[in-house]
Every structure is written in C-alpha cells, then in structure tokens.
Amino acid sequence: MRLKGLLAATASIALCILINQSTASADDLVDTAKAKVAAASQKADHWDGPTTGPKASADKTIVYVAGDMRNGGILGVSDGIKEASAVMGWNFRAIDGQGTVSGQSAALNQAIALKPDAIILGGSDAVEQKTGLEAAAAQGIVIAGWHSGPNPGPMPDAHLFVNVTTNAMNVAEIAAMKVIADSDGKAGVVIFADSAYAIAIAKGRAMEEVIKKCAGCKVLSFEDTPLADTANRIPQLTTTLLQRYGAKWTHSLAINDLYYDFMGPSLAAAGLKGNEAPFNISAGDGSESAYQRIRSGQYQAATVPEPLAMQGWQVVDELNRAFSKQAWSGYVPGIHIVTADNIAFDGGDKNVFDPDNGYRDQYKKIWGK
Numbered sequence: 001m002r003l004k005g006l007l008a009a010t011a012s013i014a015l016c017i018l019i020n021q022s023t024a025s026a027d028d029l030v031d032t033a034k035a036k037v038a039a040a041s042q043k044a045d046h047w048d049g050p051t052t053g054p055k056a057s058a059d060k061t062i063v064y065v066a067g068d069m070r071n072g073g074i075l076g077v078s079d080g081i082k083e084a085s086a087v088m089g090w091n092f093r094a095i096d097g098q099g100t101v102s103g104q105s106a107a108l109n110q111a112i113a114l115k116p117d118a119i120i121l122g123g124s125d126a127v128e129q130k131t132g133l134e135a136a137a138a139q140g141i142v143i144a145g146w147h148s149g150p151n152p153g154p155m156p157d158a159h160l161f162v163n164v165t166t167n168a169m170n171v172a173e174i175a176a177m178k179v180i181a182d183s184d185g186k187a188g189v190v191i192f193a194d195s196a197y198a199i200a201i202a203k204g205r206a207m208e209e210v211i212k213k214c215a216g217c218k219v220l221s222f223e224d225t226p227l228a229d230t231a232n233r234i235p236q237l238t239t240t241l242l243q244r245y246g247a248k249w250t251h252s253l254a255i256n257d258l259y260y261d262f263m264g265p266s267l268a269a270a271g272l273k274g275n276e277a278p279f280n281i282s283a284g285d286g287s288e289s290a291y292q293r294i295r296s297g298q299y300q301a302a303t304v305p306e307p308l309a310m311q312g313w314q315v316v317d318e319l320n321r322a323f324s325k326q327a328w329s330g331y332v333p334g335i336h337i338v339t340a341d342n343i344a345f346d347g348g349d350k351n352v353f354d355p356d357n358g359y360r361d362q363y364k365k366i367w368g369k
Contacts, residue, residue, distance in 0.1 A: 029215075030184055033181040037337060040304075041337055041339065043342075044355035044356065044357055045356045045357055047359060048331075049314070049331045049333075049362060053329065053367075056088050056320060056369060057320055057323040060118065061092075061117050062081070062091070062092055062093075062117060062120060063094070063111040063114055063118075063119050064082075064093070064094040064120045064122055065095055065104065065111050065124065066123065067122055067124040068097060068098060068228060069094075070099065071227070071258060071285070071287075072257065072286070073284060074122050074123040074147075076287075076306075076309060077146050077311055077312045078094050078122065078312065079309060080310065080311060080312015081316055082094070084312055085316060087367070087369050088316060095110055099227070105131075109132060112139065112141065117141070117142060118142040118143065118144065118322070119143050120144050120145065120146065120315055121143065121160070123147050125149070125197050125198055125199075126149050127198060133160070137159035143159050143160050144162050144164065144315050144322070145164065146163070146165065147164075148160060148199075149198060150168050150198050150199045151165075152164065152166070152167060153332075164314050165199070166306055166332065167335070168199050169202070172202075173210055174283075175207060175282065175283035176206075176207040176210035176283075180210070180214050182251075182301070183217070183250060183251060185215070185217060186217065188218050188220050188248040189249075190223060190241055190249055190252050191207055191208055191219065191221070191254070192254040193205070193255045194256075200227070200255045201224070203283050204222065204253075204255050208222055221241065223241075227258055234261075234262040238266035238267060242266070247277070249277070250278055250279065251278055251279050253282075253283065254283065255284065257286065257300070258287070260293065261289055268299075274293075274297050275297040279301040280300045281303070281304075282303040284305065285308065286304070286305020290305075294343055302339045303338050304336070304337050305352075305353035306333070307336075307353055307355050308352065309354055310359045311333065317329060317367075338353060
C-alpha cells in the first residue's frame, strides 16, 4: 500500500510539474509577443541605411512594371521611385499589369520594347515572369524588383540585381505576435493569403506556424484567395466564415490590407461593430485605407506597413549602384507595426508609413544632389 501511495504521489507531482511547465511556456510566449510588439511600435526616427555609394548616373530611363496599381503598396512604391527619379534627373514611366499574370506579362513586354536602361518589377512574382525577365536581361536591361520574391537582396536566377523588401518572415512574425499579445494567447484565427505570389504564401504560412506555437490559440482556417479578386470574393467569404465559426473567430491575419477593404460591410451586416472581434491585422503593406480604418477603429486593428516611399528611393539607389557596377547596398528596412496608439507619428497624418529618419537627405547626400 505504501508503494502504491508513493507511486501515486510521484505521478501527481510529475503531472503538476508538466502542467506548470506548460503554463510557464505559454506565459513566456505571450510575454515575448508583447515585448516584440512594443519594440516594433517605437518611432522609426533613426537612419540605419547606407551612407556611402556612387554619385548619380546621368541620362537614365527606367520603367516601373506595376503588378496592380489598385494595390496601395505597389502604388506607394511607384510614387517613391518617381520622386527619387526626378531628383536624379532620370526619365520615369509606369505601366500597370492590372492584377493578372497575363496583364503583368504584357506590361513587362511593353517595358522591354521601350528599351530602357532599367526595369523595376513591382509586386509581380519574378519566377512567374521569368521568360520576360530573361528577354530583358538578354538586351542588357538592368532589372530590380520590389516584393518580387520572398527575400531581400539579389535574385540571380530570375535576373534581378536586387529585390527590395523588408524581411517577409519578420513581418509575418510580428503580425502573428500582435494576435498572441492582444488575445493573451487565446485567439481563434483566420488567415488570408494568395498562392499566386511566392512572398504572399510564404508570409501566410509563416503566420500560421507562429500561431500554432501558441498552445491556447487555434488556426480556424487558412484561406487561399486571390488579391486580384478580393472585391468579389471577400464579402461572401466573410459571411461564410462568420456562419461557420461565429464567436470563435476572434482575429484575422492577412498578407495584405487589401483583404480588409471589402470585409467591413459584411461584418457590419452581421451586427458586429468596428472595434469588436474579429480584430483584423495585416502583414503589409500599410495602405491609405488601412490607416483610415485603424484611426477610426473600423474593422482593422493593426498593419505592419512597408516604408513604401523610402523603398522607392532605395530601388533608385540600388539601380544607380548597378549602373556603376557596384554591389547592392545590403540594406533591409526594419519592422514597424501601426496601431491606433502610434498611428499619429511616422507619416501617419498622411495615412502612410513614411519614417521620420531623414532618408531623402541621406540618399541625396550619397548621390551628390
């Protein structure tokens, strides 16, 4: 009897230890999430980019092949490239791929026919457009990308001198950490992504993995739905998800703000207020409409924006390095999350993330402008 009692007591102690360890682990993840979100919420007022490089090349013509100008991120980068090109004295033109693979291919072929010094592939998948990129490279056209692949830096297999982007996995992580932090590790999450883009599906799956590490959280659904057709698909999909999950759906994670452009009316029709669950969080790009929703508390809680105009200036700087036969700068912008608490700074008054770090003056100094 003594032995049985001892064994039972030992088993009970072991079980308590396991439960305590599990609880501690869950609490640690929530604490880590809150610390990371707090760090990413700070002002972006320190320049950590390049301070040296070649002086401005003269008489260059560059063409921006936009994946879809309806996408706020793609449009914002275009504006930054146009602004920086004017400082350089370069000729700039943009061609809209209109959100389809065939449209993007046609736009790329049109750009090649113009025989520019450089082409920028904006928001289109470089692997998907490989044939056109090969044709451009064969003509000696320098090619850069923005969000044309999952990682920043050169993409030699796709003939890209550089792909300008923040680290997509870090963006995905902080968006998912925001969900864990805000829910104290008890979220029911729907994830929206688009497998037409390598960077998009990579971000979506990365967010899914982070949420799965949270013992008290649950991925309710992973919705692979195209960005190019959100206006048609999202309203009905939102209604369907509400019917399927009800109050279990506490948070959404999306690879782009565009999904939330068309979700509000369906949530409102279901009697849900803009500041109630499901709380919508985006892992990019920080569109004007997203800022408006966050500021007014209407169906979006946060976004992890790209510094779009700054990245446009970076693309121009990287092309200037390519023209001068130098390596890419190696610069990868840091991660920043925008919420109602910090939306007023870093360009928030203009409904865009525009870091107050003096990047324009820094690049002008490098270029001798």
